Amino acid sequence: xxxxxxxxxxxxxxxxxxxxxxxCQECFAPLEVxxxxxxxxxxxxxxxxxxxxxxxxxxxxxxxxxxxxxDLGAGFTNLHKCDELSKKIGIKDLYVKNDTTxxxxxxxxxPASIAVTKALEFGSDGVxxxxxxxxxxxxxxxxxxxxxxxxxxxxNNIEANKIIQSSIYGARxxxxxxxxxxxxxxxxxxxxxxxxxxxxxxxxPYYAEGSKSLAYETCEQLDWDVPDHVVVPTASGAxxxxxxxxxxxxxxxxxxxxxxxxxxxxxxxxxxxIVQSYKAGRNEITPVEYPDTVAKSLAIGDPGxxxxxxxxxxxxxxxxxxxxxxxxxxxxxxxxxxxxxFSEPAGSVTIAVxxxxxxxxxxxxDEKVVCYVTGSGFxxxxxxxxxxxxxIQIDREIExxxxxxx
Numbered sequence: 579x580x581x582x583x584x585x586x587x588x589x590x591x592x593x594x595x596x597x598x599x600x601x602c603q604e605c606f607a608p609l610e611v612x613x614x615x616x617x618x619x620x621x622x623x624x625x626x627x628x629x630x631x632x633x634x635x636x637x638x639x640x641x642x643x644x645x646x647x648x649d650l651g652a653g654f655t656n657l658h659k660c661d662e663l664s665k666k667i668g669i670k671d672l673y674v675k676n677d678t679t680x681x682x683x684x685x686x687x688x689p690a691s692i693a694v695t696k697a698l699e700f701g702s703d704g705v706x707x708x709x710x711x712x713x714x715x716x717x718x719x720x721x722x723x724x725x726x727x728x729x730x731x732x733x734n735n736i737e738a739n740k741i742i743q744s745s746i747y748g749a750r751x752x753x754x755x756x757x758x759x760x761x762x763x764x765x766x767x768x769x770x771x772x773x774x775x776x777x778x779x780x781x782x783p784y785y786a787e788g789s790k791s792l793a794y795e796t797c798e799q800l801d802w803d804v805p806d807h808v809v810v811p812t813a814s815g816a817x818x819x820x821x822x823x824x825x826x827x828x829x830x831x832x833x834x835x836x837x838x839x840x841x842x843x844x845x846x847x848x849x850x851x852i853v854q855s856y857k858a859g860r861n862e863i864t865p866v867e868y869p870d871t872v873a874k875s876l877a878i879g880d881p882g883x884x885x886x887x888x889x890x891x892x893x894x895x896x897x898x899x900x901x902x903x904x905x906x907x908x909x910x911x912x913x914x915x916x917x918x919x920f921s922e923p924a925g926s927v928t929i930a931v932x933x934x935x936x937x938x939x940x941x942x943x944d945e946k947v948v949c950y951v952t953g954s955g956f957x958x959x960x961x962x963x964x965x966x967x968x969x970i971q972i973d974r975e976i977e978x979x980x981x982x983x984x
Contacts, residue, residue: 581617582640585609585783588886596640598700600780608882609783610823611640615830622802622833630654632688632791638827639692640784646698648724652680652687653791657799657948662916667933671946673805674929675796676919682715682743683954684875684922685817689788690716693777694724696784702775706730708765709778710758710813710875711740712924712953717777718749729774731761736874737958757869759880778816786816793824796948797834804834806945807896809928809935811952812843812852813878815887821950822890842896842940843887844931846871846906846923852884856898861888872903872961875924875953897940901930909933910955910962920955 584593589607600609620637628634632653636644656676664672677685690713697705704727707717714730721728728749732741733756744751754761762779769776777785797804804825810818822841828834845853848871851863866879881887891898901909906923909930914920921929928949935941955962972978 580642581614581637582642583612583614586612598775598780600782611783611787613638613827618831620831622798625798632691632788632795635791635794638790638794640787641692641695641699643699646695648691648694648698648720650681650687650691650719650723652691654795655679657796658917658919660917663913663929666912666916668936669932669941669943669945669947671944672932673796673800673946673948674913674917674919675792675948675950677792677950677952678919678921678925678954680716682712682719683957684712684716685789685792685950685952686712686716687720688791689713689785689820690720690777692788693717693781693785694720694726696781697726697775697777698724700775703727704729705775705777705781706765706768707777708732708758708762709736709744710877711736711744711957712875713778714744714749714751715740715747715957718744718747721749722747731765731768733758733761733877737960739957739959743957757867758878759865762880782816786820787823789817789820790824790827792817792950793821794828797825797828800946802834803946804837804839805948807840807842807941808948808950809842809844809932810950811873811876811924811927812845812881812887812898813849813876813924814881815843815852815883815885817950817952818843818887819883819890822894838894840896841890841894842931842935843891843898844928845898845900846873846876846927847900847902849873849877849879850900851879852881852887853898853900855884855888856891861885863888871923872958873906873923873927874958875922876927897935899931899935899938899940901927901934905930905934907962907965911965913951914955919951921951922953922955922958923961924958925951925953
């Protein structure tokens with residue numbers, strides 16, 4: 579018996595061998611990896627001697643062969659204590675998990691590292707993904723490191739910097755005339771017809787496990803404590819569910835206290851199907867056909883894990899809230915000016931929503947809160963173009979400088 583037990587259907591519970599399969603053959607629901615926890619040999623004290631990246635938690639990922647690991651150094655990013663921001667928002671104990679510093683500057687390096695490694699284990703000579711930009715760069719970079727071909731499906735409105743970044747790693751990008759959901763449907767068809775390994779389609783059960791490392795690191799960096807509340811930027815819902823699985827993994831292994839962590843979803847108002855369902859008290863998702871938001875990384879109108887995100891929010895007694903584009907831009911500036919962190923809109927939506935939830939009384943000032951900030955602002959320069967002050971241009975003489983500061 580190995581530590582990787584099986585793939586299990588999230589609806590009917592049927593189990594399958596851990597192979598390249600991603601949906602239940604009985605009810606067509608998605609699959610997830612389950613583990614034999616009594617076979618996992620990992621000791622918190624030993625972690626101090628391991629590399630400072632997500633692979634320090636190797637035993638908790640669905641990878642068998644350590645020699646296949648594709649590592650660019652993703653993970654173990656700073657858990658930043660927000661002293662100034664906490665004063666502005668009115669909360670005592672606030673942290674930002676700063677994933678802007680990952681190798682391709684977003685949290686997507688985490689699932690991409692796992693998925694590309696799994697593609698190598700399956701003997702693939704290439705990988706692909708469907709992306710709003712961040713996963714494109716992460717998949718392309720890890721594919722380049724692994725020596726694999728890479729093809730990427732993107733909607734036609736993603737930021738120029740994200741296209742440039744993905745292309746420089748040698749990936750072949752296909753821009754779809756439509757939304758992310760249109761690109762996703764095409765990628766799904768391609769994976770079925772051509773058996774292409776698409777990391778967030780037919781490798782999805784393995785891919786999704788990489789994001790659990792955000793929860794692992796949060797606990798370890800809090801000295802094996804857990805926050806009271808976490809706020810997660812939410813698009814498909816996969817990240818939110820993975821963070822919940824991460825906390826639960828550590829509880830099952832007795833690494834942390836079996837204490838409830840409230841998990842709340844943050845979405846942009848222009849694409850907030852999970853928030854809309856939560857507020858209406860529905861347990862199903864009504865897709866947003868035409869997303870319209872500055873947070874393009876979160877512009878997924880038909881979230882694949884939406885119903886599971888709603889279930890997680892309910893079970894952990896969290897909340898779901900949205901922020902307008904103006905609130906998100908204000909949050910980008912607030913986070914930068916108070917804590918020196920420059921986030922893309924998809925990351926700062928957590929700050930905007932946190933501020934709103936504190937004002938509404940959903941989060942108590944006494945709670946220990948972690949906001950996940952998932953991508954660098956340099957990926958989305960268009961979002962703040964025209965909002966920064968003009969340069970002050972002067973001559974080279976000291977008199978000119980004196981004239982503007984006097």
